[in-house]
Amino acid sequence: MRVRKVANAPVSFGVFELSDGPPPLTADEMVAALSEAGYAGIDSGPIGYLGTGAELTERLAAHDLLLAGGWVDLRYADAEAYTRGLPALEAALDVFAAAPPGDLAPRPTLACSGTPERFARPGGSAPGLPSPEWPAYAARVQDAVDRCRARGFEPVFHHHLGTYVETPDDVERLLELTDVQLCLDTGHLLLAGGDPVTALRSWAERVGHVHIKDGDTKILAQALAEGVDLRELMGRGGFALLGEGELDLPGVVATLDEIGYEGWIVIEQDTLPGRRSVAQNIADQAANRRMLKDLGL
Secondary structure, three states: OOOEEEEEOHHHHOOOOHHHOOOOOOHHHHHHHHHHHOOOEEEOOOOOOOOOHHHHHHHHHHOOOEEEEEEEEEOOOOHHHHHHHHHHHHHHHHHHHOOOOOOOOOEEEEEEOOOHHHHHOOOOOOOOOOHHHHHHHHHHHHHHHHHHHHOOOOOEEEOOOOOOOOOHHHHHHHHHHOOOEEEEEHHHHHHOOOOHHHHHHHOHHHEEEEEEOOOOHHHHHHHHHHOOOHHHHHHOOOOOOOOOOOOOHHHHHHHHHHOOOOEEEEEOOOOOOOOOOHHHHHHHHHHHHHHHHHOOO
């Protein structure tokens, strides 16, 4: 039997950074809603949102949820900024170490900070990392990977709109220069011009974590035409309810079976705080979970 579990994430409720202001719902309200909807896990969201240490363990255990992992943002393109960010990586690993034990461990989800040019024009049309800078960039990614492994965790790297690892070509370059496993995000890949089904097959041996989200290229095109950035794209619904965008979700699920994928499958529907009501967000994530159940996950 393959060990696969389905999780959700605070980003689906507009919880990105605690500095954005009071979260639209409390951690207890979120974990209760996801547990009731049939999820087995949750990503951490901003470190501290779900609690740390015993508080985290008790909150998740009370709702029979595991910690699937969580986002760790580091500036790999800048040596000094990367070094300044390492305490945040260690703090995240401390949180993961305190999570309730389960048959799937949390996966530190490494990602790079956005670049101004690509954040302003997401989807691969803005310039990427200059070729001579790739070796140093990749070396810092590898350093972060090795730090995670030293703490007993196997990390994954999340390609993401608005960053230096955005397009399929960017992902290929990173995989060539490091041994990091990939967090394949179907929505970010779709809006960066990739085909998630083809990518799952091509990168099957490196896929260690999967984020399933839908995407709407029409909303992306309109956002680019109007000159709005990645944050506004999310607010406009660029990442759609599953089944309402252009993702070949049945194809993705069939391909996960085909390649023998085991691990976490994290449903996400990135949105901004206040763009949808809490009740609508809860209903949407319950509907997303039902959609995957209907497909056998």
